Amino acid sequence: MSTLSSTADDILACARSLIIAGGYNGFSYADIAAVVGIRKASIHHHFPSKVDLVRTLVQLYREDARAGFAELARSAADPREQLANYAAYWEKCIIEASDPFCVCALLASELPALPPPVAAEVRLHFETLSAWLTSAFERGSASGLFRLAGTPQAEAETFMAIVHGGMLSARAQDDPRLFGDITRSWLNRLAS
Amino acid sequence: MSTLSSTADDILACARSLIIAGGYNGFSYADIAAVVGIRKASIHHHFPSKVDLVRTLVQLYREDARAGFAELARSAADPREQLANYAAYWEKCIIEASDPFCVCALLASELPALPPPVAAEVRLHFETLSAWLTSAFERGSASGLFRLAGTPQAEAETFMAIVHGGMLSARAQDDPRLFGDITRSWLNRLAS
DNA sequence: GACGATCTACCTACCAATAGGTAGACAGAG
DNA sequence: CTCTGTCTACCTATTGGTAGGTAGATCGTC
Numbered sequence: 001m002s003t004l005s006s007t008a009d010d011i012l013a014c015a016r017s018l019i020i021a022g023g024y025n026g027f028s029y030a031d032i033a034a035v036v037g038i039r040k041a042s043i044h045h046h047f048p049s050k051v052d053l054v055r056t057l058v059q060l061y062r063e064d065a066r067a068g069f070a071e072l073a074r075s076a077a078d079p080r081e082q083l084a085n086y087a088a089y090w091e092k093c094i095i096e097a098s099d100p101f102c103v104c105a106l107l108a109s110e111l112p113a114l115p116p117p118v119a120a121e122v123r124l125h126f127e128t129l130s131a132w133l134t135s136a137f138e139r140g141s142a143s144g145l146f147r148l149a150g151t152p153q154a155e156a157e158t159f160m161a162i163v164h165g166g167m168l169s170a171r172a173q174d175d176p177r178l179f180g181d182i183t184r185s186w187l188n189r190l191a192s
Numbered sequence: 193m194s195t196l197s198s199t200a201d202d203i204l205a206c207a208r209s210l211i212i213a214g215g216y217n218g219f220s221y222a223d224i225a226a227v228v229g230i231r232k233a234s235i236h237h238h239f240p241s242k243v244d245l246v247r248t249l250v251q252l253y254r255e256d257a258r259a260g261f262a263e264l265a266r267s268a269a270d271p272r273e274q275l276a277n278y279a280a281y282w283e284k285c286i287i288e289a290s291d292p293f294c295v296c297a298l299l300a301s302e303l304p305a306l307p308p309p310v311a312a313e314v315r316l317h318f319e320t321l322s323a324w325l326t327s328a329f330e331r332g333s334a335s336g337l338f339r340l341a342g343t344p345q346a347e348a349e350t351f352m353a354i355v356h357g358g359m360l361s362a363r364a365q366d367d368p369r370l371f372g373d374i375t376r377s378w379l380n381r382l383a384s
Numbered sequence: 385g386a387c388g389a390t391c392t393a394c395c396t397a398c399c400a401a402t403a404g405g406t407a408g409a410c411a412g413a414g
Numbered sequence: 415c416t417c418t419g420t421c422t423a424c425c426t427a428t429t430g431g432t433a434g435g436t437a438g439a440t441c442g443t444c
Contacts, residue, residue: 007393022305025217028429041432042394050430101301108364109293109301113214126364150377161357161374168356169349172300172318182353185342189381199419220403234420236405 008046010036012057020101023110024054024118051115054107058121061103065125069132079140080190083133083159087183090163095176105164126160133159146190162186200238202228204249212293215302216246216310243307246299250313253295254320261324271332272382275325275351279375282355287368297356318352325351338382354378 014035018027029050033040047053068089072082093099104125111119137152137159148155166182169175206227210219221242225232239245260281264274285291296317303311325348332338340347358374361367 022217022302023215025214026302026305029431030428038393039395040430041396044431045393048431104364105360106301108360109298110214110218111363113218123364123366126361130365149381154373154377157361157370158354158374158378161354161361162350163357164360165353165355165357168297168300168360169318169353171303172296172315173322174315178349181346182350185346186350189341221405222402230419231421232404233406233422237419240405242404 007036007038007042011038011043011046011053012060015053015057016061016103019054019057019103020099020106023106024114025110051117054115054118055121058104058107058118058125062121062125062128066128069128078145079136079143080145080187083136083140083190084184084187087163087180087187090167091180091183094167094170094179097176100176101167101171102164105167129160130156140190148190159186199228199230199234203230203235203238203245204252207245207249208253208295209291211246211249211295212291212298215298216306217302243309246307246310247313250296250299250310250317254313254317257317258320261320270337271328271335272337272379275328275332275382276376276379279355279372279379282359283372283375286359286362286371289368292368293359293363294356297359321352322348332382340382351378 011032014032015027018031021027029040029043032043036043043053047056072085072089075085076082090102094101104122107114107118107122108126111122114122133156134152137146137148137155140146141148141152146155150158162183166179169182170177170179203224206224207219210223213219221232221235224235228235235245239248264277264281267277268274282294286293296314299306299310299314300318303314306314326344329338329340329344329347329351333340333344338347342350354375358371361374362369362371
């Protein structure tokens with residue numbers, strides 16, 4: 001049970017999809033108002049400023065991501081399978097177009113222009129993601145499952161780049177399948 | 193020699209660095225006017241609308257890119273070295289912070305919110321890049337230089353994802369070295 | 385159970401600043 | 415004289431944000 005009213009949830013969900021489409025400066029309170037069916041001013045009741053709104057949005061996103069990592073860890077004993085499940089999760093989001101881009105990846109691309117409170121939150125997501133991926137590669141390496149080309153750290157960074165670059169390619173080339181093709185082919189190479 | 197006046201060049205250069213920082217909606221004519229030292233209205237003399245400005249910008253970027261690919265093809269006989277030079281070019285741009293992100297990669301991330309004429313131009317860049325990379329992998333594979341995991345097409349897509357994802361990671365983690373680490377480690381795996 | 389007090393979520397009606405864009409004057413160069 | 419590049423001055427729409435008000439739910443207190 002969330003502590004947020006359903007309207008606040010609606011606003012967040014709407015803002016999220018608008019950010020995924022066009023970034024921080026790609027939407028306005030008026031856009032949200034039109035979709036949610038509320039007046040512009042009412043949004044300020046829930047989120048005093050745009051920075052508040054987006055900071056909250058990213059904080060919740062990070063919470064969900066952390067919960068997702070815990071879920072993935074439970075989803076399989078094999079870290080390779082965990083990574084495959086992670087990629088499969090995004091593949092599904094992209095193919096169904098339900099959530100075709102990582103909010104933080106999109107915001108990160110415009111980091112220099114982001115209000116500092118939002119920028120800080122976005123950077124934290126990358127830390128969390130990098131740490132989780134690194135731990136997965138460490139476990140895979142220690143158990144002899146992976147044939148790593150470098151340190152677990154380096155492999156994690158490579159995989160992260162593949163994932164975010166794959167999202168971009170799928171979008172730019174208007175081919176949702178591309179993401180899965182790219183991530184799967186890379187993960188297949190890991191098998192030792 | 194360009195057919196554009198030096199002021200037009202200044203405007204384009206300024207717009208470019210502003211786009212690299214914050215995307216299409218991350219800058220205004222007023223921002224450019226302040227930097228170039230000209231009045232807002234004067235920009236409209238050179239570029240009637242913002243769409244004109246950015247479309248022209250991306251067109252010139254694509255020309256430069258195509259010239260760059262030709263240059264890379266001349267830079268080495270070995271396609272692996274050509275790819276390494278391509279990555280090294282971006283590594284330099286990122287470390288020197290002279291041009292720390294690909295304009296088209298940034299614009300592609302906000303593709304759904306881009307004015308259609310700009311969006312079309314951005315997509316064309318991805319086609320060009322994908323085609324050039326594919327040809328490099330084809331040549332490398334045909335000459336027995338590479339040990340490819342998949343088709344040259346697929347390898348090209350993977351490399352492109354690595355490059356764009358690497359740019360994003362370098363930015364998000366505020367670590368310019370990251371880009372080179374990621375791309376180099378992947379290219380090293382190619383050696384057969 | 386009735387009373388006012390407070391709180392929540394929304395509203396209308398504003399605001400100053402900024403967005404992209406236009407009209408027309410003017411100075412200098414060919 | 416004309417053409418290019420710039421200017422001042424202006425326009426309309428939109429931006430994020432505020433002020434003040436209101437209907438209705440919830441509260442403690444008697």
